[in-house]
Amino acid sequence: MPSVIYLIPTVLSDTETNCLPLYILDAVKNCSVFFVENERTARRYLKLLWKEMTIDSYEWYSIKDANDEVVSAFKQKIREDKNIGIMSEAGCPGVADPGQLLISVAQQMHLVVKPLVGPNSILLALMASGMNGQQFQFVGYLPIESSERTKVIKNLESESRQKQCTQIFIETPYRNNQLIEALTRILHPQTKICIAVDLTSPTETIQTKTVQQWKTAIPQIHKRPAIFLIYSGN
Numbered sequence: 001m002p003s004v005i006y007l008i009p010t011v012l013s014d015t016e017t018n019c020l021p022l023y024i025l026d027a028v029k030n031c032s033v034f035f036v037e038n039e040r041t042a043r044r045y046l047k048l049l050w051k052e053m054t055i056d057s058y059e060w061y062s063i064k065d066a067n068d069e070v071v072s073a074f075k076q077k078i079r080e081d082k083n084i085g086i087m088s089e090a091g092c093p094g095v096a097d098p099g100q101l102l103i104s105v106a107q108q109m110h111l112v113v114k115p116l117v118g119p120n121s122i123l124l125a126l127m128a129s130g131m132n133g134q135q136f137q138f139v140g141y142l143p144i145e146s147s148e149r150t151k152v153i154k155n156l157e158s159e160s161r162q163k164q165c166t167q168i169f170i171e172t173p174y175r176n177n178q179l180i181e182a183l184t185r186i187l188h189p190q191t192k193i194c195i196a197v198d199l200t201s202p203t204e205t206i207q208t209k210t211v212q213q214w215k216t217a218i219p220q221i222h223k224r225p226a227i228f229l230i231y232s233g234n
Contacts, residue, residue, distance in 0.1 A: 003078045004118060005106045006031055006085045007093045009118020010045055012225070013201035019119045025049055027116055031085035033059040033077045035070070035102055036060045045087075064226070066098040074102050078109060092120045096140060096170070121227045122168055125196035128206040130165070131231040136166035152197075153186045157232050160191075164233035173223045187211045187230065194229040197221050 006027040011020065028046060036042035039060050047053055048057035061073055063086070077084055086099045092115070106113050122138050139156065143149045156167040171179045183193055189212040197207040197219075208229075 001081060003081055003106075003111055004030070004083045005082065005103070005111055005113045007099070007103065007113065007115040008085045008087045009092045009116055009120075010042070010087055010090055012090050012119050012121055012124075013088055019200055020049075021117050024116055024118070027114070028085060030054075031058070031083045033061070033082045034087060035061045035063050035074060035086075035099065036087040037062070037064055037098060041089060042087050047221070056201065063098050063102065066101040071101065071105060074105060075109075076138060078106070079110065080226060081197055090121075092118055092204045095120060095122065096138070102136050119200050119204075121170075121196070121199050121225075124139075124199050125194060125227045125229060126166065126168060127208065129194035129208050129229050129231075130227055131192065131208065132164055132233060133164040133166070135164055136168060137147075138168045140169060140170055141171065144175075149182060150186055153182065155232060159192055160230060161232040165231075167230045168227065170227050173221075175225050176221045176224065179228065180221070183228070183230070184211050184214050184218065188232060191230055191232040194231075195221070195226060196229070197224050197226045200226070 007021065008024060008027060028050060035043060039062055044054050047055060061070060063070055080101040086093045087103055088099060094103045103113060122230055126136060142152050158168050159165060164201060180195070189210065191211050192208055193214055194206065194208040198204045
């Protein structure tokens with residue numbers, strides 16, 4: 001039988017596995033090869049799902065650097081008709097994740113690609129933000145350099161106002177506080193910002209306020225996983 005490519009979601013928080021559907025375990029058991037963003041955490045996660053799993057009986061490949069060597073290994077396992085699991089470090093593979101490259105290869109080879117339901121920080125934050133869920137875009141990381149970042153933030157706000165569009169982005173956790181400072185300094189006082197922190201964990205917080213409201217109590221979320229949304233439409 002031709003290979004089946006399973007896109008296996010992972011948890012956003014190490015303390016929460018109840019958000020995963022039971023059928024994920026069936027998919028894991030159907031795989032003999034795993035291409036993962038981080039092998040150590042992937043092994044630990046699968047062992048948590050399936051305590052009887054003999055980890056060393058499976059083949060493991062890192063996709064942290066999705067280069068030609070990784071693609072070549074992926075194609076070879078397909079030629080061997082192996083069922084393959086692709087896993088992100090957190091959340092859903094292929095979304096803000098290097099697994100996208102391998103999924104593209106699988107589609108070009110006309111294989112069955114099976115996305116499995118699991119937590120996704122982008123959608124969870126959007127759902128809880130109260131912002132426009134019909135017009136939105138995820139723009140990944142903003143530039144680090146100050147002047148370029150300012151320009152991009154202003155452009156995102158302008159586009160949000162013109163298109164009634166929710167803008168979604170992320171930051172490296174140790175730069176969260178700097179990003180919040182930039183947003184509250186650059187954006188219009190009535191533009192809304194949603195800050196979603198530690199999604200699916202016991203310390204989860206999701207709050208939407210105007211820039212003016214955030215300025216009265218700037219949150220400190222240094223090194224905490226977060227996702228940011230802005231909306232300047234009506």
